[in-house]
Amino acid sequence: MIKSFFLLLLSSTFIHAELRVVTDFEGGNAEVVVLDQAAGRLRIMPALRGGRGWPCWWFLRLDGTSAGQKINLEVQAQTKPYRPETVLAAAWCQPDQAVLSHDGKTWKQTAKAERSADKVAVYQVQAEGPSLWLAWGPPFVPSTAETVLAEVKEKLGDEAERFELAKTRDGRPVNGIRIGKADAPRQVWVNARQHAWEAGGAWVGRGFVEWIASAEAQDFRKRCCVHFIPIMDVDNVTLGAGGKESLPQDHNRDWSEAPYHPEVAAAQKRIAQIQAAHGLDVFMDLHNPSAGDRAPFFFGPFGFERMTGLQRENYQRWMDLAAAHISGPLKVEPKYRYATYVKTEEERARMSSGWARAHGGEGTISITLETAWNTPHSTAENYMVVGAQLARALDAYLKEARH
Ligand SMILES: [Zn+2]
Known part of the structure; x- marks a missing residue:
C-alpha cells in the first residue's frame, strides 16, 4: 500500500x-x-x-x-x-x-x-x-561565431588569418578573420551585429564567409582580401541586450573622431590602413530592419541620385549585381533605400556606412544590407543563403578591374 x-x-x-x-x-x-x-x-x-x-x-x-x-x-x-x-x-x-x-x-x-x-x-x-x-529568432552568439571562425581557419590554413580586433569595454574579445592575401589588389571589409538584437545579420555573415572559404571561391581568394567581423557588439549579444540606442552610444552612431567603443575605434584604424595601403573596394555592414519590412534591401549613399561618374557607376553596378544574385527565397529589393530617418549630416557621418564613405576612395562603395526577419523565409538556413548570394554578387562585382 x-x-x-x-x-x-x-x-x-x-x-x-x-x-x-x-x-x-x-x-x-x-x-x-x-x-x-x-x-x-x-x-x-x-x-x-x-x-x-x-x-x-x-x-x-x-x-x-x-x-x-x-x-x-x-x-x-x-x-x-x-x-x-x-x-x-x-x-x-x-x-x-x-x-x-x-x-x-x-x-x-x-x-x-x-x-x-x-x-x-x-x-x-x-x-x-x-x-x-x-x-525571438535563431540565436547567434559569440560561441557560434567562434565555431565559424575556427572552421574557416581550419579549412583555409595559410589562406586565412584570425585576429582579435579589440577587447570590448567589458573586456570580451571581438574576433575577426582575414581571408586572402593581406596585400591583394582588391580589399573588402564586412562587419555584422553592430546592433546586438539583429541575429539574422550574423547568420547572413556566416553564409557570406563560408562561401568565401568554399572551393567555389578559390579564384576569388587569389584576387581579393576579405576582412570579416561576425559580431561587433559582443557585450550586448552576450548579455541578451538589444544594443540599439544603447547609452551613451549606439555602435552605429559611434563612428566619430573619438569612438566610445574600442571595437569601433579598432575597425576605423584597420579600415584606414587598408585604404592607405591598397584602397578599399567595398565596405558592408549587415543589419536587420523593422517588422514591416518583408524583403531585404540595401541602404545606399545619401545623394545617390545626384552622384556622377565613377562613384555612381560603381554603386549602380553593385545594385544590379546584388539584385541579380540575391534572388530568393529572400529576394533583395532592386533599388537602394536611404536612411532618411537619420536627420542631420553630423549624425549620418557617425554611422559606419557614412564614415567608410568619407574615409574610402572615390571608387569605394559603402553599403548596408538590411535582411528581413519577419517572414516565413527568415530562417538561419535562408539567411545563410542570402550571405552566399551576397558573396557571389561581390565576386562578380570585383571581377571587373578597378577604375
Ligand atoms: Zn541595425
Whole structure:
C-alpha cells in the first residue's frame, strides 16, 4: 500500500514536473510576467538591461516540460522605458513566427502568433522532452561565431588569418578573420551585429564567409582580401541586450573622431590602413530592419541620385549585381533605400556606412544590407543563403578591374 502510494507520488511528480524559465546562458533574456504551471502558460517580456538599448530580443530555455506537452508562450512589450520616457513598441519583440528548438542547436519557426487586442503575441508550441528552447529568432552568439571562425581557419590554413580586433569595454574579445592575401589588389571589409538584437545579420555573415572559404571561391581568394567581423557588439549579444540606442552610444552612431567603443575605434584604424595601403573596394555592414519590412534591401549613399561618374557607376553596378544574385527565397529589393530617418549630416557621418564613405576612395562603395526577419523565409538556413548570394554578387562585382 505504502509502496504504491510512493509510486503514485513519483509518477505524478514526473508528469507535473515544475516548469522553470532559465536564461543564464549566452544571449539569454526573458522577464517572466506570469508562469501558470497548471495551464502551461508562460507570459514574458524582454528584460530591460539598463542603458543597453532596446528591450526586444528574448531567448529562454523552459525546463520541466514533458514530451507532447503544449505550452502557450505569450510575449508582451517591456513596460519600463529603455530611455527616459521612451517605451519600445511591441512589434519589435513579436515576430509573426518565433523559433523553437528541442536541443538548443537546431531551430525551426513556430506557427504564426495570435495577437490579442492588448498587444500580446501568443505562440502555441509543443515540447518533445524535458527542455524547450524558445527565442525571438535563431540565436547567434559569440560561441557560434567562434565555431565559424575556427572552421574557416581550419579549412583555409595559410589562406586565412584570425585576429582579435579589440577587447570590448567589458573586456570580451571581438574576433575577426582575414581571408586572402593581406596585400591583394582588391580589399573588402564586412562587419555584422553592430546592433546586438539583429541575429539574422550574423547568420547572413556566416553564409557570406563560408562561401568565401568554399572551393567555389578559390579564384576569388587569389584576387581579393576579405576582412570579416561576425559580431561587433559582443557585450550586448552576450548579455541578451538589444544594443540599439544603447547609452551613451549606439555602435552605429559611434563612428566619430573619438569612438566610445574600442571595437569601433579598432575597425576605423584597420579600415584606414587598408585604404592607405591598397584602397578599399567595398565596405558592408549587415543589419536587420523593422517588422514591416518583408524583403531585404540595401541602404545606399545619401545623394545617390545626384552622384556622377565613377562613384555612381560603381554603386549602380553593385545594385544590379546584388539584385541579380540575391534572388530568393529572400529576394533583395532592386533599388537602394536611404536612411532618411537619420536627420542631420553630423549624425549620418557617425554611422559606419557614412564614415567608410568619407574615409574610402572615390571608387569605394559603402553599403548596408538590411535582411528581413519577419517572414516565413527568415530562417538561419535562408539567411545563410542570402550571405552566399551576397558573396557571389561581390565576386562578380570585383571581377571587373578597378577604375
Ligand atoms: Zn541595425
